[in-house]
Amino acid sequence: MSTIQDYRRTDLRVDSSRGAFWLTSKAIDGHEVSGLKDKACVLFSFPIADQQIIIREIAVRVLTPFTTGTTLELGSYTLATEDVSTDGTATAVDDDAYVTAVDILPETAGWYYPTRGGFVDAQESGIVVVGENLIVGAATTVPAIAITPKEATIIIGKVQVYLLVCIVPGI
Numbered sequence: 001m002s003t004i005q006d007y008r009r010t011d012l013r014v015d016s017s018r019g020a021f022w023l024t025s026k027a028i029d030g031h032e033v034s035g036l037k038d039k040a041c042v043l044f045s046f047p048i049a050d051q052q053i054i055i056r057e058i059a060v061r062v063l064t065p066f067t068t069g070t071t072l073e074l075g076s077y078t079l080a081t082e083d084v085s086t087d088g089t090a091t092a093v094d095d096d097a098y099v100t101a102v103d104i105l106p107e108t109a110g111w112y113y114p115t116r117g118g119f120v121d122a123q124e125s126g127i128v129v130v131g132e133n134l135i136v137g138a139a140t141t142v143p144a145i146a147i148t149p150k151e152a153t154i155i156i157g158k159v160q161v162y163l164l165v166c167i168v169p170g171i
Helices: 118-125
Strands: 002-006 021-024 040-045 052-064 071-081 089-099 110-112 134-136 140-150 158-167
Touching: 040 071, 040 089, 040 158, 052 071, 052 089, 052 118, 089 118, 089 140, 134 140, 140 158
Parallel strands: 002 040
Antiparallel strands: 002 089, 021 158, 040 140, 052 110, 052 134, 052 158, 071 089, 071 140
16 A cells, blocks of 8 residues: 555546546645655546446656656556545555656656556557456445655655547446
């Protein structure tokens, strides 16, 4: 279990057209929050029971380079309920399920995309796989996506995550 830092946006909309749309996270700013090392910085959560969310693309943007030695992983977590917030806990399912640390260069500003792992394998095969490119919402044990910074003392750095998703009609 990891202590979390809550970065979920409260202004995200539900897509009524059922087409693909981009979800944009809040920016994680290493300068504003001390003690981010090993915290699950929760960016998105999916609390609607049985809602099917297909992830089409993932982009990670380092806006401000991070402190030397920092690594970032974008992974799959669960929250006990949607009400879990900063200093609550998240359970790691696969801490680099979506983007591995080797695919993000936190010390260099720029755009980064996944090149390996379960998400890429599912995307390349064209098969929809739970936990890789498909999230099934739940009211308890809520699926979440988080970045986990790894560095003893993060002094500076800012990152934001973008997901191109579509919600399968029906819920």
